[in-house]
Amino acid sequence: MIEFYFDVISPYVWLTSHRLKKLQDKLNLEIQYTPVLFAGLLNAHGSLGPAEIPAKREYTVIDAMRWANFYGLKYEGPPQHPFNPLKALRSCLYFKENKQRAKWVELLLDACWSQGLDIRQDSTLLSLAKDFKINGDELLQAIASPEIKTQLKQNTIHAVERGVFGVPTFRVEDQIFWGHDRLDLLELYLQGKLNIDLNKCKEVLQRPRAADRRNHN
């Protein structure tokens, strides 16, 4: 079982979703789609998102467009960014069955990143629900339910506890793979072709720091 932590706010999550199905079929993987709030990860780790540093924001747009071009995907991007992804993330939790959830996540990501739809809006979610042949009113009710709101919070807390600091992140057997650009390493790991000495890793992390910036701001 592989856990896939995602937030629809990231173009790299969208790019990942397009590669994931192929990898899943190739290696016959069971992948748990777990929505988390990226902003919650940043808050917990005292980190900054790419959209919060102007030069990095600019780079992220062109980088995502380059990858889209590489994969043959149409990039449009959402009408606003960053945007509040809460409703969209909660909508994923309406689907209890994992394969159905995966399909909904794909639909949602394509709507946002490829078609340029505003997935914050009820009207967009209702229209996608219609395409997906589910009851849109039921979906909106579920999104507003305390159970689903709590579940998204819990997902984010659990992700932080497991060392997740960004999206997309994959977790398998206590190993974390961060970024759509680490899918090749994940594949090698799953095939037993990555040999990492975890004791060496621990030893390296215990070495002293010899320089720190005085002021981070």
Place this chain on the structure above:
Amino acid sequence: MIEFYFDVISPYVWLTSHRLKKLQDKLNLEIQYTPVLFAGLLNAHGSLGPAEIPAKREYTVIDAMRWANFYGLKYEGPPQHPFNPLKALRSCLYFKENKQRAKWVELLLDACWSQGLDIRQDSTLLSLAKDFKINGDELLQAIASPEIKTQLKQNTIHAVERGVFGVPTFRVEDQIFWGHDRLDLLELYLQGKLNIDLNKCKEVLQRPRAADRRNHN
């Protein structure tokens, strides 16, 4: 001409140096090796380095070890990290001829990341100078010279002005490629196989923001 911005403090710069020679030979590239101070980039952009966020620091070590394993490189890592890279960076500027500088940078990076030597120390630099068959005393004198100190500062300022926020970064024709994991995209770009609509990119960047975290700390 491709500009390669690097700081020896990054394991990804070390990993890059091993792929770079092959790419250089394959595409017959002229690559300008430009040392910059990563901490200076972070200061200028108000950004945080991976070593400044505990979960990200931990991830970066295992990620670098995975890539080293993938490339068949021995990973040892420096005795302290982060460390003050100033002398090591200045030593690169002693070499005016680009190919010689590239070879020195490779030697320095392998000493630090593969052999685990402390490249902050004069004794290490003297020993490497001996291997490189140059006058070590001359090297140390150059490192201490105001000209070379100023040049490193200028390099960092110019890099920031050009939108560079991390290392390794490649710059070609006003296009930036950040990260050792973007060498494949760089190669495609150089071969004319990436088709990005820069006007679209500008339009996307002009769209409004619809959500920001209240507090970044």
